[in-house]
Structures are given as C-alpha cells and as structure tokens.
Amino acid sequence: DTEVTQTPKHLVMGMTNKKSLKCEQHMGHRAMYWYKQKAKKPPELMFVYSYEKLSINESVPSRFSPECPNSSLLNLHLHALQPEDSALYLCASSQVTGRDNSPLHFGNGTRLTVT
Amino acid sequence: ILNVEQSPQSLHVQEGDSTNFTCSFPSSNFYALHWYRWETAKSPEALFVMTLNGDEKKKGRISATLNTKEGYSYLYIKGSQPEDSATYLCLSGSARQLTFGSGTQLTVLP
Numbered sequence: 001d002t003e004v005t006q007t008p009k010h011l012v013m014g015m016t017n018k019k020s021l022k023c024e025q026h027m028g029h030r031a032m033y034w035y036k037q038k039a040k041k042p043p044e045l046m047f048v049y050s051y052e053k054l055s056i057n058e059s060v061p062s063r064f065s066p067e068c069p070n071s072s073l074l075n076l077h078l079h080a081l082q083p084e085d086s087a088l089y090l091c092a093s094s095q096v097t098g099r100d101n102s103p104l105h106f107g108n109g110t111r112l113t114v115t
Numbered sequence: 116i117l118n119v120e121q122s123p124q125s126l127h128v129q130e131g132d133s134t135n136f137t138c139s140f141p142s143s144n145f146y147a148l149h150w151y152r153w154e155t156a157k158s159p160e161a162l163f164v165m166t167l168n169g170d171e172k173k174k175g176r177i178s179a180t181l182n183t184k185e186g187y188s189y190l191y192i193k194g195s196q197p198e199d200s201a202t203y204l205c206l207s208g209s210a211r212q213l214t215f216g217s218g219t220q221l222t223v224l225p
Contacts, residue, residue, distance in 0.1 A: 004158070042204060042215035043159075056212075090158070101147050103161030104206070 003027055006091050006107035014115055015081060021110045023074040023091030032074040033104065034066060035090040043090055049074060050096055081114045088112075119207045121216035128195050129224050135191045136219040138205030142186035149206040150179055150190055153218070159204060162190075195223040 004025045013019050023032065031050050035043035048056035049068040057066075063085075065077040074091055088111050092104040120139045128134045140148065150162040163172040168183040176193045192199055202218045 042217050044215075045213060101164050101166045103149060103164050104151075104159070105161070106158040108158045 004091055004093055004105050004107035006089075006110050008110060009108065010111045010113075012113045012115060013078065013081065015083070017081075018077070018079045020078065021076040021089055021091075021112070023076075023093075023107055024072055025093040025105065026072055027093065027105065028071075028095075029093035029105070030071055030096045031094045031102075032068060033092040033094075034074070034076055035092065037088040037090060037109070047076075078112075081112075083114050086113045119205060119214045119216040121203075121205055121219050123219060124217065125220040125222070127222045127224060130195060130197060132195050132223075133191065133193045134195055134221070135189050136203065136221075138188045138190070138207065138216050140186050140188075140205075140207035140216075142183055144209040145183045145186070145207070146209050147207070148181055148183075148188050150188070151204045151206065152201045153204055154201040162203075192221075195221075197223045197225050199223050 007022045011019060033048050034046040036046055037043040045058050046060045047066045052068045052071055063080050067075040088109045090109045091107045094102040094104050122137050147164060147166045149164045151159040152162055153159040162174060163179045165172060165181040170181040172179050178191045179188060181188045190203060200221055200223045202220045204218045205216045206213055208214055
C-alpha cells in the first residue's frame, strides 16, 4: 500500500464542471508534487510545493489550480478542462534535504476523463 | 526541457536471465539520478537515488551505476523473475528541474 493517498481514484467530468483532486501524506515530507501522465508517455511535472509554497509551475494552464492548505495535503482544482486533459494525475511527496537526493513517494493516481 | 532518454523501449527476457538497460541524460548541471519501478495498477516505487559520479547501489538482485561525466546510468537485474515485470523509469534533473525518461518496459517470461 502506498503512503501517499489520492482521491478519487477515477473521475469523469464535463468541460463546464469544477472538481478537485486530493492528495494526502503523513510522512512529514515538506515537498509535494503533481504529475500528469498520458498513455505510453512518462509522467510530466506540473507543480512543486516546498514548505507549502508553490516553488515550480511548469507553465501549466490556469484551468489547473493547485493548493497546499497544510504540510500534509495537496489539492488540484480543475475548471473548464478540455478532453485532451484526460490523463492519470499522480501526486508525490519527498523530504526536502537541500540536495535532490530524496526519492519521490507516489500515490496511485487519479484517472481523469474529461467528456 | 532536460532530455532524458532510456533504452531499450521494451525488453522481453526469459526467467533466470540477467538484463540491463540504460538511462542517458545531459551531463551538464547534473544533480541527481533516480530509478523507479512502475508495475501495472500500482504507484511508481523508488529503487535508487544516486548523486555522485561512480555511485553504485544494490537492492537484492537489482543494482545501478552512475557516470555523471558521460551522462548515463545502467540498471541491472540479475536472474530475472516474472515479478520483475514492470516499467522502469529514470528521473534526472538539475536543482531546478526533474524530468522522467520514457521508460523501459520489461517483461519476464516464465
């Protein structure tokens, strides 16, 4: 079982809907990440939070809005998505050590379908 | 975008065979190299994180080496088992950017 919990596991939404993806970890990690993975492609980094502050935004469209309300939670708010946004959304967390040598701990992902 | 490449794209081996695959990355501004195993319907699982040129890591039958000067890492699996079947991803990056390779899909045939 993964120590990073993502909900929901599956989500189907229309292009006018507003929905949120949730991610939770209780390992004391202070870095949290959102990745997007399309079929047969590697995961692509979307956002990184470090100490609850957004540190990296990889030019993600504003219809994706991340939020880190506390050190254990990471949300991804979705609004006015397009069918091409359908993908597996992975959350990950890691320790912040000052060097990039902490492994990422991933959740099982949310499979999103935009109709 | 950091260009991280993996080869081969897919690999079929017989149970008991040893195998290896490659991750290539730009050697400039190197910061770290991660290896992950991703089994179907599960989350990616970290195998190794390496940061220093010449690093070698081992975990059971799986080991990895790192050459930061020439920009590559090898992952070795000794005596492959069917449960080793998975996609193996490397992740390399600078302090600013982490990028996954496209993965090597390993199938171990019983």
